[in-house]
Amino acid sequence: MALGDGIRRNIAQVDPAERALFRDAILELHKRYYPGTKTDSPPGGVSWWFKQDEIHQATHVHGGPEFLPWHREIVNRFEELLRQINPQLSLHYWDYKDDPRNIPNGNIGGGNVGTVNLFDASFMGSPGVGAAGDPLLTAGFYDPDAGTAGHPPDRDATGNSVDPPSVITRTLGPLAAGASPSPYITAAQENALFTLPNTSFGPGLSSNDNGDPAFVAIVPNYFRTRLEDMHNLSHVYFGNVSPHDAFRDPWVFLLHSNVDRLYAKWQTDPAHPERLDPATVYGSESNLDVNVNFFGLVSLQNMTHNVEPWSTGHGEFADIRPWGPVTTRTKAASASTKWRTRSTRRRTATRCSSMTCRRRRRPGGRRPSGSTPARTRRSG
Ligand SMILES: [Cu+2]
Secondary structure, three states: OOOOOOOEOEHHHOOHHHHHHHHHHHHHHOOOEOOOOOOOOOOOOOEHHHHHHHHHHHHOOOOOOOHHHHHHHHHHHHHHHHHHHOOOOOOOEOOOOOOOOOEEEEEEEOOEEEEEOOOOOOOOOOOOOEEOOOOOOOOOOOOOOOOOOOOOOOHHHHOOOOOOOOOOEEOOOOOOOOOOOOOOOOHHHHHHHHOOOOOOOOOOOOEOOOOOHHHHHHHHHOHHHHHHHHHHHHHHHHOOOOOOOHHHOOHHHHHHHHHHHHHHHHHOOOOOHHHHOOOOOOHHHOOOOEEEEEOOEEEEEOOOOOOOOOOOOEOOOOEOOOOOOOOOOOOHHHHOOOOOOHHHHHHHHHHHHHOOOOOOOOOOOOOOOOOOOOOOOOEO
16 A cells, blocks of 8 residues: 555555645645635635635536536546645545444554544544534634634635635534444445446436436436435535535545545446446436436536536636636637636646546537546555
């Protein structure tokens, strides 16, 4: 298990020294800033860390077929950010089969196996009940006094991503003394994901409204609906957060790295080569307008759409400026080189040819040819 080999692993199984480097890199994200100033529109001067919440809120890609490829994109880009801080790091994952408060067979260093607790002040903060606390509090990931004299405004009052939220909520609570670990899922539940009889990505419903009986009926029967459902409850397992606020908590990236691991594991089943083919992996949802109503957020998903906000800066719910200076642009002009720098375009092209999933793009846009397994990393 070598640091720097590019492999994503169960975070409890990497050396404690690597967990500390991983934590330090996440905290460092809040010491680096994108260009511009707070009063720009959209705001500039946002920290690399607060940008993640801004991206997620501007787009809200849930409850439909775009969920898995969009979250693969944010996870991959987050890993790249971590590697800009420390090139040896990988975005490891929380295995849902572990209770993060008590992992009996964890890596405690020096080649020894012992109990690992991921929810303490040395790593991800408190499991609750209440706020996450240190190390996130001291690092300024939230400010309980936001909005009061001598403190920055509360993000939920200003809507400005430069401002901190007033809390990161955790609800799991510490394990009672002597209590057994209580993992979120069992191995049998995880394995059931991969043995779903349906070989296609989804059922091809034009509505994925959570209240639609037709959609509710298919949720347990298809890989992508079953996985998103499992993912939804994994959020609630540790923090009673709304989908709107979820990406304020770094733990969410360990959670979503596991979503991506399960997705990759499903895709790489040797009996199903069609799952690695961009032309077939999404089945009947490959080019289907799907009306989504997820927690009251209404959107239209179609796998041929651009992956946003990284393509143009236009999210479904807000515009955003992750990388460059503010540029006034029409929708038609949004693909101009003013917004997409040369390096961004080059990176996009590289990623297109190396991602297992087909990138969403405008109808009529050129599709990447062929498919290769995801990057050089593996899920271990
Ligand atoms: Cu999520």
